[in-house]
Amino acid sequence: MPYDPLTPRSPGFLHQVPAFLAGDDTPRDLLERCIAVIEARDSEIQAFVTLNLEGARSAADAASARYAAGNPLSPVDGLPIGLKDIIETADMATQCGSPIYEGYESGRDAPIAAALRRGGAVIVGKTASTEFAFGAVTATRNPFDLERTPGTSSSGSAAAVGASMLPVAIGTQLMSSVMRPASYCGQVGVKPTYGAIRQAGIHPFSPSGEHVGAHASTLADAWAVLRFLSNEGGPEPGFHGINGPDTPPAAKKPARLMRMYTPGWQIADSDVRAAFEAGLDRLSNAGVEIVEPAGVPALAALEDDFARAEWCISEIAAFEMRWPFFEYEAAGHTHHPRIATALARAHEMTLTDYHSALDFKAAFGDRLLGVGGTIDGIVGLTAPEVAPVGLDNIGHPVMCAPATCAGVPSLTLPLLAAHDMPLGLQLVGFHGQDANLFAHAAWVEDLLG
Amino acid sequence: MPYDPLTPRSPGFLHQVPAFLAGDDTPRDLLERCIAVIEARDSEIQAFVTLNLEGARSAADAASARYAAGNPLSPVDGLPIGLKDIIETADMATQCGSPIYEGYESGRDAPIAAALRRGGAVIVGKTASTEFAFGAVTATRNPFDLERTPGTSSSGSAAAVGASMLPVAIGTQLMSSVMRPASYCGQVGVKPTYGAIRQAGIHPFSPSGEHVGAHASTLADAWAVLRFLSNEGGPEPGFHGINGPDTPPAAKKPARLMRMYTPGWQIADSDVRAAFEAGLDRLSNAGVEIVEPAGVPALAALEDDFARAEWCISEIAAFEMRWPFFEYEAAGHTHHPRIATALARAHEMTLTDYHSALDFKAAFGDRLLGVGGTIDGIVGLTAPEVAPVGLDNIGHPVMCAPATCAGVPSLTLPLLAAHDMPLGLQLVGFHGQDANLFAHAAWVEDLLG
Numbered sequence: 001m002p003y004d005p006l007t008p009r010s011p012g013f014l015h016q017v018p019a020f021l022a023g024d025d026t027p028r029d030l031l032e033r034c035i036a037v038i039e040a041r042d043s044e045i046q047a048f049v050t051l052n053l054e055g056a057r058s059a060a061d062a063a064s065a066r067y068a069a070g071n072p073l074s075p076v077d078g079l080p081i082g083l084k085d086i087i088e089t090a091d092m093a094t095q096c097g098s099p100i101y102e103g104y105e106s107g108r109d110a111p112i113a114a115a116l117r118r119g120g121a122v123i124v125g126k127t128a129s130t131e132f133a134f135g136a137v138t139a140t141r142n143p144f145d146l147e148r149t150p151g152t153s154s155s156g157s158a159a160a161v162g163a164s165m166l167p168v169a170i171g172t173q174l175m176s177s178v179m180r181p182a183s184y185c186g187q188v189g190v191k192p193t194y195g196a197i198r199q200a201g202i203h204p205f206s207p208s209g210e211h212v213g214a215h216a217s218t219l220a221d222a223w224a225v226l227r228f229l230s231n232e233g234g235p236e237p238g239f240h241g242i243n244g245p246d247t248p249p250a251a252k253k254p255a256r257l258m259r260m261y262t263p264g265w266q267i268a269d270s271d272v273r274a275a276f277e278a279g280l281d282r283l284s285n286a287g288v289e290i291v292e293p294a295g296v297p298a299l300a301a302l303e304d305d306f307a308r309a310e311w312c313i314s315e316i317a318a319f320e321m322r323w324p325f326f327e328y329e330a331a332g333h334t335h336h337p338r339i340a341t342a343l344a345r346a347h348e349m350t351l352t353d354y355h356s357a358l359d360f361k362a363a364f365g366d367r368l369l370g371v372g373g374t375i376d377g378i379v380g381l382t383a384p385e386v387a388p389v390g391l392d393n394i395g396h397p398v399m400c401a402p403a404t405c406a407g408v409p410s411l412t413l414p415l416l417a418a419h420d421m422p423l424g425l426q427l428v429g430f431h432g433q434d435a436n437l438f439a440h441a442a443w444v445e446d447l448l449g
Numbered sequence: 450m451p452y453d454p455l456t457p458r459s460p461g462f463l464h465q466v467p468a469f470l471a472g473d474d475t476p477r478d479l480l481e482r483c484i485a486v487i488e489a490r491d492s493e494i495q496a497f498v499t500l501n502l503e504g505a506r507s508a509a510d511a512a513s514a515r516y517a518a519g520n521p522l523s524p525v526d527g528l529p530i531g532l533k534d535i536i537e538t539a540d541m542a543t544q545c546g547s548p549i550y551e552g553y554e555s556g557r558d559a560p561i562a563a564a565l566r567r568g569g570a571v572i573v574g575k576t577a578s579t580e581f582a583f584g585a586v587t588a589t590r591n592p593f594d595l596e597r598t599p600g601t602s603s604s605g606s607a608a609a610v611g612a613s614m615l616p617v618a619i620g621t622q623l624m625s626s627v628m629r630p631a632s633y634c635g636q637v638g639v640k641p642t643y644g645a646i647r648q649a650g651i652h653p654f655s656p657s658g659e660h661v662g663a664h665a666s667t668l669a670d671a672w673a674v675l676r677f678l679s680n681e682g683g684p685e686p687g688f689h690g691i692n693g694p695d696t697p698p699a700a701k702k703p704a705r706l707m708r709m710y711t712p713g714w715q716i717a718d719s720d721v722r723a724a725f726e727a728g729l730d731r732l733s734n735a736g737v738e739i740v741e742p743a744g745v746p747a748l749a750a751l752e753d754d755f756a757r758a759e760w761c762i763s764e765i766a767a768f769e770m771r772w773p774f775f776e777y778e779a780a781g782h783t784h785h786p787r788i789a790t791a792l793a794r795a796h797e798m799t800l801t802d803y804h805s806a807l808d809f810k811a812a813f814g815d816r817l818l819g820v821g822g823t824i825d826g827i828v829g830l831t832a833p834e835v836a837p838v839g840l841d842n843i844g845h846p847v848m849c850a851p852a853t854c855a856g857v858p859s860l861t862l863p864l865l866a867a868h869d870m871p872l873g874l875q876l877v878g879f880h881g882q883d884a885n886l887f888a889h890a891a892w893v894e895d896l897l898g
Contacts, residue, residue: 111771111772114773114775114776118775198772200656200772201772204686207686208686209686233772234800235800237653237655237656237658238656238657238807239657240804240807241800243804320686322560323563323649323682324560327557327558327563350680351679351680351690354683354684355692358689
């Protein structure tokens with residue numbers, strides 16, 4: 001069946017918590033529907049590396065009882081969820097996609113896992129991560145075409161949600177690792193403002209660039225989970241969390257959106273370009289002004305920054321990965337060439353090199369903040385391609401790197417298609433304005449969905 | 450013997466690395482002198498909770514061979530050092546002063562431990578920390594008077610250096626936990642600019658406020674170790690590290706220093722006040738202008754900020770300690786009342802409360818930066834008292850909290866005395882200007898030492 005973005009993939013996942021509250025559904029019933037899909041499809045998709053169905057059923061029963069008694073614990077009570085396998089869990093191994101961590105039990109919950117449990121969420125399993133979210137790919141397949149990659153590095157989280165095994169899964173993004181797989185797997189993907197969600201207990205690669213994000217069937221569930229994690233588990237120490245209402249922000253029309261090209265536009269093929277242009281036309285016809293950066297010097301300058309984002313993220317990551325990767329190296333471990341290349345750079349770099357990359361990042365963030373009065377956000381492709389054929393063909397992070405580097409919130413909506421596969425529409429907001437971005441996204445989804 | 454700040458306690462520790470380079474000493478010889486003091490005194494002082502003398506001797510021999518061959522690894526090669534026991538080490542347990550972690554082996558080195566080993570430093574042992582650097586005190590005694598506290602929370606690090614068991618030990622400071630014990634134990638204590646040294650692998654309490662610092666017999670060794678850790682182990686991800694020369698910054702006379710009172714001045718007794726006033730007089734007589742804040746509105750306003758620093762640090766810490774302390778609580782663990790009180794506040798706080806404290810901190814930092822053109826730094830007492838009698842009598846963090854809250858560099862010099870005990874003189878610098886602070890401190894030490 002060709003991919004049609006207008007057909008919801010998972011009609012059972014249209015923001016479940018209100019259904020629990022209304023008594024139309026229960027956490028246990030929803031979990032069983034998830035488990036039925038997992039049992040039917042995960043042998044071929046391989047989204048999960050570990051499942052704890054007994055624990056999940058027990059948590060779902062407890063949540064069902066709370067709803068029956070009218071006392072849910074939180075806006076995520078009873079929600080089935082998966083966690084990328086670089087996130088520590090007390091009840092399941094945390095294997096980081098690496099033989100170094102095969103069977104590793106940390107014995108503790110990361111703050112996000114702990115917060116989810118306190119809120120009554122149902123942690124179903126650990127989803128496949130590429131090696132340390134950076135290196136060797138997983139065996140996971142794209143649920144829309146098993147010959148294609150689900151995207152990296154949050155491969156399992158994206159595939160689980162794309163296959164309707166779960167309404168929500170947590171991923172992490174250093175460059176494009178939530179947004180791009182979410183685009184490839186036909187779902188909502190959200191990377192909040194940097195620091196909105198605490199990273200402790202997540203295997204470190206480059207903590208100053210890493211973002212905890214959500215893969216979700218609906219914007220509403222993504223909002224519920226991310227806002228809850230930010231408030232209950234807390235933001236990254238010293239950073240602000242996600243402000244906003246308990247319930248998902250109401251749809252709000254953006255007046256002006258800057259169109260983002262990045263060097264990725266050059267490698268997008270004609271079908272992908274046509275799908276994006278058609279989406280822009282519909283936004284434009286609905287009265288959203290699409291601002292071409294070429295006509296506005298401050299916006300045109302941003303395209304130069306966008307083009308340097310991958311360099312900046314890579315430099316910072318190489319310096320920060322010294323720990324623990326120098327230790328792994330000293331112990332004789334070897335890694336995928338992507339990690340080995342970064343590690344070689346880590347050995348060359350000085351503190352001054354690191355400061356240069358940090359200074360670029362700060363200046364880029366300032367320039368982006370500076371245009372905040374002239375546009376309401378940025379619109380672009382999430383990736384310059386649909387999910388490539390071949391599990392080792394990981395595609396390009398180029399369209400996601402700018403928002404990640406600047407630390408501003410971005411999200412992808414499964415509203416486009418090309419080559420019979422999903423293609424994400426990316427919206428980028430301003431620093432700390434996550435709620436506003438969700439409001440714009442809800443409006444865009446209403447228009448194009 | 451009454452404490453006399455003009456008599457160096459540890460003449461063997463006058464910046465050892467140059468002696469290694471000159472061939473006047475070897476790392477193994479220095480280590481053996483350290484071990485001799487440890488064996489003579491630690492049964493009564495109890496600075497160490499774990500020693501690895503075999504590993505230290507092996508590391509010292511390797512360093513001795515490198516110096517003999519003219520190939521030292523780094524400016525800390527061969528330097529004996531102790532690590533506060535909340536810092537993970539692969540070769541020793543990390544017990545955090547808590548029964549929860551009794552005998553706990555993480556199996557890995559924190560980035561600062563890993564960097565020290567890469568640089569050839571000789572890690573001698575783990576020094577006593579109060580419970581999670583916050584709660585129940587240790588059995589450690591002040592080397593200048595066994596009836597008195599060594600100060601908290603880096604009790605063992607301060608006592609080990611104060612007793613001449615080690616030239617350098619690493620501590621951490623959330624409020625006053627390096628500076629105050631360094632004052633009580635007659636030594637140099639340094640808390641660099643926030644973020645200058647990476648905290649991973651250190652048990653978290655409030656990472657956005659925690660600083661890695663040094664207890665040292667000399668300013669030169671403190672500089673060598675901190676600058677090395679910042680460059681080799683890296684800063685806290687996303688933050689700048691310590692810039693400056695390889696060798697300790699040359700002495701530089703400060704032209705104008707603001708005098709800091711804080712509410713602590715009110716509780717300082719007449720002997721302590723007299724010692725500080727005498728120090729100020731000597732600075733003044735040598736041509737340093739001592740600026741009274743009352744006469745300058747922007748400086749007077751800072752005193753209001755100083756008075757709120759403890760509140761701000763405590764609020765932020767309460768929110769950030771949710772993880773892992775909510776987990777310890779859920780597992781049935783109980784803690785010292787200091788921790789329990791903070792934990793109770795953690796349960797009450799909202800994200801908005803947390804943001805309020807962060808916003809005060811940022812505004813305070815901006816106000817401090819704003820006076821940077823009018824003064825060269827700040828001078829004050831490090832504590833309003835000498836080490837109190839009684840191990841549970843932990844004294845007051847009030848004079849250290851301002852620099853910690855603002856994240857600016859501060860250091861204490863063992864140049865004053867009262868009640869026959871050491872009393873630190875505190876110098877506070879500006880954000881990122883750690884090298885400048887060391888240069889001023891070297892000048893002050895030359896004048897008063």
